Amino acid sequence: MERAILSGNEAIARGAYEAGVLVASAYPGTPSTEILENVINYSEINASWAPNEKVALEVAIGASFGGARALACMKHVGVNVAADPLFTLSYTGVRGGLVLVVADDPEMHSSQNEQDSRNYAKFAKVPMLEPADSHECKEFTRLAFELSEQFDTPVMLRSVTRISHGKSIVTLAERVETLPPPALVKDAPKLVMLPGNARVRHPKVEERIVNLSVWGSSSAINRLEMHSAAVGVICSGVVYQYVKEVLPEASILKLGMVHPLPHELIRNFSSKVKTLLVIEELDPFIEEQVRAMGIKVVGKELFPLCGELSPGRIRAALEQGGLLPKSTIAPVTVEKLPPRPPNMCPGCPHRGVFYLLNRLNAYVTGDIGCYTLGFLPPLNAMDTCVCMGASISTASGIVRALPRAEQQRVVAVIGDSTFLHTGVNSLMEMAWNQAPATVLILDNRITAMTGRQENPASGFTLGGEVAPEVNIAELCRTLGIRHVVTVDPYDLVATRQVLETEMARPEPSVIITNRPCCLMKGECRFEKGQLLAVDPDKCTGCKACLRIGCPAIEWQPSGDGKHGKAYIDPLLCTGCTVCQQLCKINAIN
Amino acid sequence: MREKVTNILLVGVGGQGTLLASEILSETFMLAGFDVKKSEIHGMSQRGGSVVSHVRFGREVASPTVPEGEGDVLFGFELLEAYRYLPLLHSGAKVVVNDYRIPPPSVLLGQEVYPDDLVARIRQRFPDFLLVDGLHLATEAGNPKAANTVLLGAVSKRLTVAEEHWLAALEKMVPAKALEVNIRAFHRGRAL
Numbered sequence: 001m002e003r004a005i006l007s008g009n010e011a012i013a014r015g016a017y018e019a020g021v022l023v024a025s026a027y028p029g030t031p032s033t034e035i036l037e038n039v040i041n042y043s044e045i046n047a048s049w050a051p052n053e054k055v056a057l058e059v060a061i062g063a064s065f066g067g068a069r070a071l072a073c074m075k076h077v078g079v080n081v082a083a084d085p086l087f088t089l090s091y092t093g094v095r096g097g098l099v100l101v102v103a104d105d106p107e108m109h110s111s112q113n114e115q116d117s118r119n120y121a122k123f124a125k126v127p128m129l130e131p132a133d134s135h136e137c138k139e140f141t142r143l144a145f146e147l148s149e150q151f152d153t154p155v156m157l158r159s160v161t162r163i164s165h166g167k168s169i170v171t172l173a174e175r176v177e178t179l180p181p182p183a184l185v186k187d188a189p190k191l192v193m194l195p196g197n198a199r200v201r202h203p204k205v206e207e208r209i210v211n212l213s214v215w216g217s218s219s220a221i222n223r224l225e226m227h228s229a230a231v232g233v234i235c236s237g238v239v240y241q242y243v244k245e246v247l248p249e250a251s252i253l254k255l256g257m258v259h260p261l262p263h264e265l266i267r268n269f270s271s272k273v274k275t276l277l278v279i280e281e282l283d284p285f286i287e288e289q290v291r292a293m294g295i296k297v298v299g300k301e302l303f304p305l306c307g308e309l310s311p312g313r314i315r316a317a318l319e320q321g322g323l324l325p326k327s328t329i330a331p332v333t334v335e336k337l338p339p340r341p342p343n344m345c346p347g348c349p350h351r352g353v354f355y356l357l358n359r360l361n362a363y364v365t366g367d368i369g370c371y372t373l374g375f376l377p378p379l380n381a382m383d384t385c386v387c388m389g390a391s392i393s394t395a396s397g398i399v400r401a402l403p404r405a406e407q408q409r410v411v412a413v414i415g416d417s418t419f420l421h422t423g424v425n426s427l428m429e430m431a432w433n434q435a436p437a438t439v440l441i442l443d444n445r446i447t448a449m450t451g452r453q454e455n456p457a458s459g460f461t462l463g464g465e466v467a468p469e470v471n472i473a474e475l476c477r478t479l480g481i482r483h484v485v486t487v488d489p490y491d492l493v494a495t496r497q498v499l500e501t502e503m504a505r506p507e508p509s510v511i512i513t514n515r516p517c518c519l520m521k522g523e524c525r526f527e528k529g530q531l532l533a534v535d536p537d538k539c540t541g542c543k544a545c546l547r548i549g550c551p552a553i554e555w556q557p558s559g560d561g562k563h564g565k566a567y568i569d570p571l572l573c574t575g576c577t578v579c580q581q582l583c584k585i586n587a588i589n
Numbered sequence: 590m591r592e593k594v595t596n597i598l599l600v601g602v603g604g605q606g607t608l609l610a611s612e613i614l615s616e617t618f619m620l621a622g623f624d625v626k627k628s629e630i631h632g633m634s635q636r637g638g639s640v641v642s643h644v645r646f647g648r649e650v651a652s653p654t655v656p657e658g659e660g661d662v663l664f665g666f667e668l669l670e671a672y673r674y675l676p677l678l679h680s681g682a683k684v685v686v687n688d689y690r691i692p693p694p695s696v697l698l699g700q701e702v703y704p705d706d707l708v709a710r711i712r713q714r715f716p717d718f719l720l721v722d723g724l725h726l727a728t729e730a731g732n733p734k735a736a737n738t739v740l741l742g743a744v745s746k747r748l749t750v751a752e753e754h755w756l757a758a759l760e761k762m763v764p765a766k767a768l769e770v771n772i773r774a775f776h777r778g779r780a781l
Contacts, residue, residue, distance in 0.1 A: 005615050005625060030631060109630045133626070133653075166628040166653035167615055244651040312657030331658050332676045332714060337669060338701040340602065340693040342638035373636065378698060451631070546698050551637055554692055555699030564699060 006170045008163040011134040012101055013038035015141025016071045019097070020176040021045050023063035025056040027421065028450040029075030030110040031164040032103035036073055037453075040462050044175065049454055049462045052388070052421040053078035057085050057100060064098040064154075065191060067182035069145050073101040076117050077387065081422065083120070088193050089154050090124045091201040096182065097148035099141065103159045106281045106308035110161075110449075112368065112387065114306070116282035121156050121259035125205050127212050128156040128259040129221065130237040134168040140256060142176075143221065151208050151215075158258065160281065162238045162308065209260050216262035224269060225252040231323070232273025234266065234286055234297075239279055245311040246318065250277075261289050270295045275323070277302075281309050298323075344373050346552040347526070347574025349489045349515035350442055353413075354381040355548045355578070356496050357440075360503065362411045365398065367391035367423070369415040370449045370517075371442050378549045382413070389414070389422030396426065396435035396508075408503050410437045417447035417455040420470060424479070430508050431480030438502045439481075439510045442489070443472055444517040445524045452519060459524065476510045483509035490515060492581045518574055529575025532568055538587035539565040545579040545588065553579055594647035595748065596655040600674045601666025602691050603638050606737045609762070610664070611642040613741060616758040618646035621750045628653035639670055641677075663715075664744050666737065667691050668707045675714060683747045684715045687723040687740055719743055719781060726777045732767070735774035742778020752779070 006014060012035050016024060024047040026036040039047040050056035053074040063070035074082060079102050086100065102120070105111040121128035129144055131137040137159065144155040189197050216222050228249045235243050236255040243252060253269040255261070270276050270290075278287040278299040287299035302321040304313065318324040344351050354374035357364055358381040366372055366382040367390065375382035384394055395412035402410070414423045419441050427439060447453040454460045459469035476484045483505060487498045495513070502509040518526045534545075541564050545553055552572035557564040568579070568588070580588040597614060599607045611627055618625040629642040643655045660678040665671025665686035678684070688708075695701040704710075712718045721743050723736035730739065738759070745755050756772065763771045 003619070005619050005627075034631075161630065162628055162653055165631055166626060168626045168650075168653065169619060169624065238653065241651040241653065245656055310654060310657065311652050315656075329658065329679075332678060332680065334672060334675055337673055338693045338695045338703070340637075340639040340670070340673075342603065342636035343694055345636065370636065377694075543699070549694060549698070551694070551697065554697045557699060 002172045003169055004172060005167050006134045006138070007034065007165060007167045008131065008134050008137045008159050009034035009165070010038045011137035011170050012073075012141050012157065012159070013042070014170065014172065015138035016099070017042040017045065018138065018173050018175050019142045019145040020069050020179045021071050021145070022068035022096075022182065023060065024071040024073070025050045025059035026073035027051070027053045027056050027078060028447050028453040029078050029103075030450055031105055031159070031161040032073050032075045032078070032101065033450045033453065034164070035101060036462065039071070047462060051456055053082040054084060057082040057089075060098055060100070061085060061089055063182075064094045064096045066096070066184065067180065068096040069179065070096060070098050071101065072098075074103070075111065076102055076104040076115050077111065077113065078102070079117055079120050081388070086120070086126075086154070087124045090126050090205055091193055091198055092191050093152035093204075094148055094154060095185065097145035098154045099144045099148060099157055100154055101157045101159065103161070103164045104282075105161050107161070112385065114282060116285060117156070117158050118258050118285045119283065122285075125209050126154050126156055126259075127151070127257060128158050129256055130158045130258045131163060131256070132237050132240045132254070133163070134166070135170045136256070137163065138170050140221075151212055153208055158237070160238055160308070166238070212257075213260040213263055216257045216260065217264035219257070221256035222262045222265055223254045223256070224265070225254060226272065227251050229273055231275050231277065232269055233277045233279055234269070234290065235279045236286070237281075239281055239309055242309055242311045242314050243279055246314045255286070258286065261286065263293060266290060266293065266295070279303055279309070279314060341376060342373060343376070343549065343551055344370060345518055346550055346572045347518035347528075347576040349444055349513060349518065349576075350374060351379070351548050351550060352492050352578040353440065353442065353489050353495060353513060354379040356492065356499055357381040357411060357413070360496070360499055361409060362503065363406075363409045365391045365395040365410065365412045367412075367414040367418045369418050371413060371415055374413070376549070378547050388418050389426050392423050392426035392430055392439055395437040395439065396430040396433070399435050399437045404506070407436050411499075411503065412437060412439045414439065414441055415448070416441060416443040416445065416457050416472060419472065420456050424475065427476060427481065427510070428479045435508055436506050437508060438499070438505075439508070441472060441510060441512045443512050443514055446517050446520060448517045448519070452517060460522075473512055481508055481510050483507070484512065485509070486512045486514050488515060489513035490576055490578060492578065518576070529577060531570055531573045531575050532577070532580055532588050533570065534566045534568055535587045535589060536565050538585055540585060540587070541565050542584075544582045544584065548578055548582065550579060594645050594650050595662070596660045597644040597662045597664060597744075598655055598660045598674055598677055599642040599644065599664045599666070600670045601640055602670060603636055603640050605666045607640050607642050607666055610737050610741055611644050613758050613762050614644045616762055617750060617754045618644075620757050621754040623647060624650045626650045626653040639673065641674055662744060662747060664740065666740070669693065669703065672704075672707045672711060675711065678715070681717070682715060683717040684711055685719045685721060685740060685743045685747065686711065687736065688720050689723065721778065721781060727774050730774040730777050731770040732774070735767075735771050738771045738774040739778035742775040743781045745775070746779050746781065
């Protein structure tokens with residue numbers, strides 16, 4: 001069979017293909033985004049972006065009710081948005097198999113929290129599988145569809161950043177071709193969740209979880225690897241790989257299904273080892289359930305609750321607990337260095353806007369996207385950021401608590417994709433209740449932070465086909481916003497004027513910036529301007545141009561270090577002209 | 590006793606091409622018949638931030654990330670970032686670094702200074718250190734954009750994988766029109 005090096009996300013996509021999936025839907029979110037970007041390469045699957053995760057799951061639910069195998073993918077916080085359909089889907093069960101892939105982000109490499117999605121599986125009473133490498137990503141995805149149909153349940157497949165964005169070798173297989181064709185079948189008692197029907201379904205949900213636990217005790221998905229009887233470790237996912245590095249002699253119960261737990265197998269394993277450890281990232285999810293079975297375990301008293309695990313962190317915890325001898329090797333250390341945080345790209349249309357918000361002393365309720373980087377110095381122009389869409393509703397709330405003079409400073413900043421995700425509802429509220437804040441929609445035509453995925457206002461689908469595009473300005477007017485202004489964010493004078501006018505207005509208003517992401521290719525692409533350079537004879541070293549934090553502009557100190565001049569790297573400059581507009585002595589041309 | 594896994598770290602600044610280089614390494618090791626795992630972070634850190642990719646190969650590889658302090662080879666695309674990740678290495682590790690500096694934000698703003706003695710500091714800790722003028726050698730090979738491939742050639746010399754597998758991986762991963770210049774660049778690096 002053919003072998004390939006695939007990322008976990010590529011392998012999940014391959015697994016969906018092999019499982020005979022017909023419909024897939026997702027909203028992009030790191031580290032889950034590449035799953036659907038790979039699914040689209042299989043022409044047998046109808047794959048598309050949804051405006052948000054709730055809609056994505058409901059699209060998959062519809063396809064499942066129609067009899068097709070269906071996939072929905074999202075990042076951990078996306079499940080919060082999709083939780084409403086998920087909990088009732090647990091009651092209805094499925095017709096075609098349905099798998100919800102959730103990619104967690106322990107360590108918050110690219111997220112606002114590190115919630116542990118395993119709790120959702122327990123809360124919604126649905127099984128959850130957790131692969132430990134790319135090959136398992138593919139195999140477990142296939143198995144998840146079979147389980148979904150066998151037990152009449154949605155199945156969650158949990159990945160983490162290190163699995164989704166890790167690569168390992170996968171053996172490929174053929175696509176299943178023997179599934180029954182989709183068709184409409186009426187089955188109201190199962191699919192219409194009114195109280196009378198739901199009361200009948202709930203006991204089936206409870207029974208299902210018990211049956212799955214029994215299945216898990218005999219299925220190869222949960223695996224005993226018996227070595228030394230001194231130490232036994234229960235673990236799953238990527239942590240299993242770390243445990244093999246750090247404790248090669250230990251016996252391991254490797255769980256491929258983390259909910260429900262295989263109680264019989266756990267009892268059996270615990271009776272065979274002297275010291276039982278549960279090593280898991282984030283919450284004591286397995287540990288608490290094992291304790292509740294009356295089994296003595298060592299867990300979070302040694303291993304951290306916060307952040308991701310690693311071989312080094314596990315080793316340190318084991319040394320701390322006296323389960324491994326202290327290492328005698330002195331680690332290599334380095335002095336404190338200038339940090340290198342992420343930054344908006346050179347030419348980013350957001351940069352000048354945040355510069356102005358800073359100058360206008362705005363109080364910025366922010367949102368989730370590249371523009372959240374407007375928080376960083378030297379822009380320092382974001383004051384809150386909670387979740388997708390919250391910029392507008394928190395602005396709406398905060399102005400209610402403030403005197404008029406302070407109300408004027410409140411500006412909600414949100415991108416086009418985030419606005420269409422959940423910002424629309426928030427703006428509806430703001431218009432309806434006439435909360436006097438200003439909303440700034442940074443429309444760069446794409447979902448930029450996750451790698452430029454199409455959204456309903458881009459004019460294209462996931463597959464690159466031309467699609468109807470939402471007219472954001474008209475949508476805002478329809479929601480009841482009377483003042484909607486569009487402005488070119490590269491024109492600082494015009495943008496400043498619009499901001500001042502709308503911030504002063506004692507009623508809700510929307511400003512839309514209209515320049516595409518500077519990384520955009522294709523139809524609505526970013527046009528590079530004339531490259532700019534600093535004239536060293538004119539530059540007085542006032543540092544005005546440095547205040548925008550453009551990666552293309554560098555401060556070059558003079559020999560004595562007391563003076564200096566600005567320098568523009570011609571390889572990075574896009575000619576956006578924002579720095580030029582800040583230079584009062586016309587030294588940038 | 591388990592067979593030794595070789596641990597490689599690729600470090601640089603988001604956008605420098607560490608991801609593609611790590612793909613070529615992984616492909617090479619698979620073609621050479623090894624088990625391979627790699628790990629990296631996408632998203633937030635790609636926006637000009639500090640990036641690190643882990644590539645591991647051997648008969649059987651467990652963790653996709655290199656255990657702290659066990660790195661065998663550091664493949665640095667930028668000096669400051671190479672220095673930053675030295676703690677991931679063991680004391681006898683080999684270090685190959687591009688002679689290239691990208692000032693971080695605080696240096697661009699004139700608030701901090703880019704350390705000027707990094708080369709000496711790395712060499713002092715790691716005697717097996719090679720500084721490569723990737724841009725210059727790539728220009729000589731026919732295209733300054735092939736600097737990463739020069740470095741790849743230099744790294745390849747420090748690993749026990751036959752040349753044929755490196756070339757096969759390049760052939761698979763590099764677009765046809767750029768292949769010839771990249772193979773020249775690879776050989777320039779491998780000769781160092």
